[in-house]
Amino acid sequence: MSMYPALRLRRTRSTAWSRTLVRETHLAPAHLIWPLFVTSGQGVEEPIASLPGVSRWSVDGIVARAKEAKALGIGVVALFPNTPRELRTERGEEALNPDNLMCRAVKAIKDALGDDIGVLTDVALDPYTAHGHDGLVDGGGYVLNDATSEVLVAQALNQAAAGADIIAPSDMMDGRVGAIRDALEEGGHVNVQIMAYAAKYASAFYGPFRDAVGSGGLLKGDKKTYQMDPANTEEALREVELDLAEGADSVMVKPGLPYLDIVRAVKERFEVPVFAYQVSGEYAMIEAAAAAGAGDRDALVLETLLAFRRAGCSGVLSYHAAHAARLMNG
Ligand code: PBG
Secondary structure: OOOOOOOOOOHHHOOHHHHHHOOOOOOOHHHEEEEEEEOOOOOOEEEOOOOOOOEEEOHHHHHHHHHHHHHHOOOEEEEEEOOOHHHOEOOOHHHHOOOOHHHHHHHHHHHHHHHHOEEEEEEOOOOOEOOOOOOOEOOOOOEOHHHHHHHHHHHHHHHHHHOOOEEEEOOOOOOHHHHHHHHHHHOOOOOOEEEEEEEEEOOHHHHHHHHHOOOOOOOOOOOOOOOEOOOOOHHHHHHHHHHHHOOOOEEEEEOOHHHHHHHHHHHHHHOOOEEEEEOHHHHHHHHHHHHOOOOOHHHHHHHHHHHHHHHOOOEEEEOOHHHHHHHHOO
């Protein structure tokens, strides 16, 4: 290896064309998945206070957002419903209603755009339960694993029947990926993908999301008996290994930026498509920093998204997806 001054690492940095020429990581709109919040009604847009710049949209608005995503080069939208309060129950039955908000939104997008865009649906009961947990609870408030898994299978089939392309279980029950995969095969949904929230941590970064789906005020206790301890890496690798063995097509790490070490470890160990979720609290942090003049918003958005790609992500779920795509498209 040559040494300074024969070697000057600044040489290739000295012009824009040269920096582009040696760039190792690329970020494009096609790497982004745009999470969208669905609400009831027609022609409704409800801004979410804790997520400045993000709104819930009624189904017609969701279709418009999906068309916008397609036009920007974003390949997938992810849907989350804000279920009306009166439909939230102990057991979250509304999740199984073929005509629920989620299914109506999926159908409307598929009717309008077909395979021009992918639709990812979240499997978990928190937008449907009166207690805000992702599953069924026993008398002591403990989230039951196997009983929940049975309901999640039915929820996944309900979403697949509506036309979902990617089923994304975000609940962290043991064994649910295998159960969902078996049911999809039996139901003839052989090409429906599963993107498993494999390493999902019990994080303080989910607050604004819970406002967005209306589960925040309802949640009793925390989710530490099913979501992972932020201290653990080996356990994340075990979760990923199991979900892949059970039939996941891709895996997700969540939250995003504070967990890029996990992304990298998963990518190196398993060599499968890895995604990360830049979650609501991360979005809010960037917006707050920009609003406080602590950084340039556009630069913060693009730099953080690029960091996911550098760490090994195939793609990123981000509330900044449309804005970032617009920036990239010039
Ligand atoms: C729940 C779910 C959560 C998110 C996605 N699915 C919140 C939670 O686990 O309480 C968080 C996403 C975000 O914060 O942006 N199944």
